[in-house]
Amino acid sequence: MATNPVRVPESVHGEVQAAARLLGCNAAELLARAWEAYRESPEFLSEFAYAQKALSVGDVDAVAHRLHEQAAQRARRRADGVKALRREA
Amino acid sequence: MQFRLTRRALDDLSLSIEDYAHRLATDYVDAHEFVRAFVERRQQHAKGQEWTSLPKTAAPVYNLHHGRYRGLTWHDEESDVVWLLGVGWHESGSRGDAYAMLKRRDAAGTLMPTEEDYLDLEMSFEEARSFVVQVREQAPALVARARERPGVETRGVIAGRLSAGVVVEVVVVTDEDESLEEIWIAFELPPTPGASALPPQPEWIQVILAAMLPFEAGLDDVEFGGSFPRPGGSRSNEIVVCWRSF
Numbered sequence: 203m204a205t206n207p208v209r210v211p212e213s214v215h216g217e218v219q220a221a222a223r224l225l226g227c228n229a230a231e232l233l234a235r236a237w238e239a240y241r242e243s244p245e246f247l248s249e250f251a252y253a254q255k256a257l258s259v260g261d262v263d264a265v266a267h268r269l270h271e272q273a274a275q276r277a278r279r280r281a282d283g284v285k286a287l288r289r290e291a
Numbered sequence: 292m293q294f295r296l297t298r299r300a301l302d303d304l305s306l307s308i309e310d311y312a313h314r315l316a317t318d319y320v321d322a323h324e325f326v327r328a329f330v331e332r333r334q335q336h337a338k339g340q341e342w343t344s345l346p347k348t349a350a351p352v353y354n355l356h357h358g359r360y361r362g363l364t365w366h367d368e369e370s371d372v373v374w375l376l377g378v379g380w381h382e383s384g385s386r387g388d389a390y391a392m393l394k395r396r397d398a399a400g401t402l403m404p405t406e407e408d409y410l411d412l413e414m415s416f417e418e419a420r421s422f423v424v425q426v427r428e429q430a431p432a433l434v435a436r437a438r439e440r441p442g443v444e445t446r447g448v449i450a451g452r453l454s455a456g457v458v459v460e461v462v463v464v465t466d467e468d469e470s471l472e473e474i475w476i477a478f479e480l481p482p483t484p485g486a487s488a489l490p491p492q493p494e495w496i497q498v499i500l501a502a503m504l505p506f507e508a509g510l511d512d513v514e515f516g517g518s519f520p521r522p523g524g525s526r527s528n529e530i531v532v533c534w535r536s537f
Contacts, residue, residue: 273413
């Protein structure tokens, strides 16, 4: 069964971890702040509106498809990140 | 932090991709002695002590020995996963030696985790659907229960994993035949352990709020943060959300 760690988007998470190391402060506090910033983003607003509309008409599949789509995009971004580590001759 | 085997590493150990690729290695340490060694050692040190320089990939990968098995692991900090990348049999100096074989894979671009491996970290469509079905039933039901006892915190667990407290405050405007309803939600972090799969944090919050908020209300009506109306206020491990409606 797949499980997921609690996280804000990877780009934010990476910055938070780096900032926490540099500043020597609590990553949990910084993550909470990062979440505050993310919830105001256009991405969050549009995804929320989509889910609210779909759920209001009982379209469970639409929301599940969107979650699955986001997961696939995340997997692609992560795999691209690994490919970027290659030293091409 | 999660411990995972890539599909390639599962194949190296003759473990079924279908049975294990979606699972945490901590859940199947009995399936193979090398899986147990991987989990036990990397739980102590996510990286390891002896590293190997790969011919093509600029990533710090570490050697893992167990009996005559040899493997390479990589702590993918961005995803917070320690991967077992591949495993072979030690034959020092031989072309078939584990480390030589794993380096050849790196040169060919088949050592590091692939898109499929990363997709294995995620919910399947069926798991996503099951999550949404549970949220659609349980999230509004929790708010409805809180409405029956205004001013009192009602607690519930959504999708078997997400503990939340809800308080509904109702303000009646005297002589105006109007009332203001203020709904407070406190999501407790992290999610509790359980069988059901969850999307990452922003996504589960989006879906639960979407299921709780009346359709006519939008995010403009929502306030994040604030002091949850209970003695002692919000807790440090909570995400607090509030909205008001007339």
